[in-house]
Amino acid sequence: MPTPAVHIGPGNDPLLTEAVERGGGEVVALADAEALVVVGGHGDLPELHDGIRWVQLPSAGIESWVEAGVLDAGRTWTSATGAYSSSVAEGAVALLLAGVRGIGRAARATSWDNEALDGVQSTLRGSTIAIVGAGGIGRAMVPAFLGLGARVLAVTRRGLPVEGAYETWAADRVGEVFAEADHVVLAAPATSETKALVGAAELAALGPRGWLVNIARGSLVDTGALVEALRDGTIAGAALDVTDPEPLPDGHPLWSAPNAIVTPHSTNPSTLRVPLLAERVTENVRRFAAGEELLGLVDLSRGY
């Protein structure tokens, strides 16, 4: 088995050096590298010489890299898709539960007011939760929702069955899920097809007891329509880890809506991310050395 020569940069973390070595690789200077583990954003990507045959990107969603035009066809690119699934999925479950059980409202209170929380709570037990975009992250939510007594309706690109979901629909039926489900969790990639997927009509279909969770990308939701729906009680609430615009500016109505919870793109915090990226790097370095297919291969024609 060859020893892959891997550069880590421009940043580094001791966990990643360990990860490369645990995968059977050796950490080298960029000039000597045949593989690169990028630590940083797309603006940090160094000039790549022809000897670099594989680049491991640090994020699961890579549209900023695609838009920046830095992914060339001269080598293999892998995203970290799936590596953070369990962490982001847990964040999504936490957001939906916090919404449904009134914890966002309660956290802001400075006075004991049982009445305020009495009428607004509902339960996931017995409810139908649609997961729009049941890739790695969406699938990782399913056991938790089942454990809470909910049932899961999954939407995937092609509608292939998702384990644990009572039904899986193909993406061309996504417009119907807002009427079918009690709550909707957005976990789909940001593409031209998913842009403004959720607008006024979808929110009206979700209805006054429904919660919307977005842990995907802000562009999937028409923010103006959402603000109106929250203000008018068209939906019960929204819990958003991603927004459009992002970062959400100070004074934006989503900050003050009592039925909104905003977390600052933090369902994948570094404390949980670096150990999970390190696991992925170890596995991919091992696969690279063995000539096996890498995890998270980027399809440049699809953009993810």
Added chain:
Amino acid sequence: MPTPAVHIGPGNDPLLTEAVERGGGEVVALADAEALVVVGGHGDLPELHDGIRWVQLPSAGIESWVEAGVLDAGRTWTSATGAYSSSVAEGAVALLLAGVRGIGRAARATSWDNEALDGVQSTLRGSTIAIVGAGGIGRAMVPAFLGLGARVLAVTRRGLPVEGAYETWAADRVGEVFAEADHVVLAAPATSETKALVGAAELAALGPRGWLVNIARGSLVDTGALVEALRDGTIAGAALDVTDPEPLPDGHPLWSAPNAIVTPHSTNPSTLRVPLLAERVTENVRRFAAGEELLGLVDLSRGY
């Protein structure tokens, strides 16, 4: 099968009348009743004539009824223990997840600050969660925690195995769980044995990454010790649905602690409670008519 003559009072709810009838009973005036479904607190209990052979109380925890001395030995008393288990359990899971994933802090923010949430989050995945008092409510949490990838250490009075828990300890070992578990959820009844169960030593054993959740009764926790532990970072945080004193007075340090979440005894809101009580009433009226053992029989010698 006889038709039980049941009085509902002093309050009522159409759902409860339906529930009595669905169980095979008839709703009658108090003077004609052989059974009473109490809607209200212990101060609302009407004078009971000797014909009342069974009283269904509306709450799961009944220490206020016991302390008020209104439970006489002349008839059968049932609490609603277990009826609300799924609702309260869901609230407990929501509180622990909200704590661990920083949602309490995020909900209070009015500005996008990713850094603030980056260092404070941890995950339930791979963690050990101790459920202290694995009765109906505690047991109902287990599937959700397993679905989130945690393992469960249960503590029950006698240590009989709890389904899904990797281990169950008897109550005499409860002091050890704070060192053993990553997070602790209190779900034990308020008795003389559980009073101030959690003090400074237990919080120190729980440690700086541990969350404490209390959905049982405020008396289980030494509030002064908890406030200090939150302020000093002795534990990561606390999510409390019950407090001592309760209601928590305005200006109490728990309202302003960034690592505390307080909900106002609301994990069992009326929106979710009345339908669940109605289900219990139906079942107990059916059992009463059939001469079967009732659910939630109160043991006056134990006080619950």
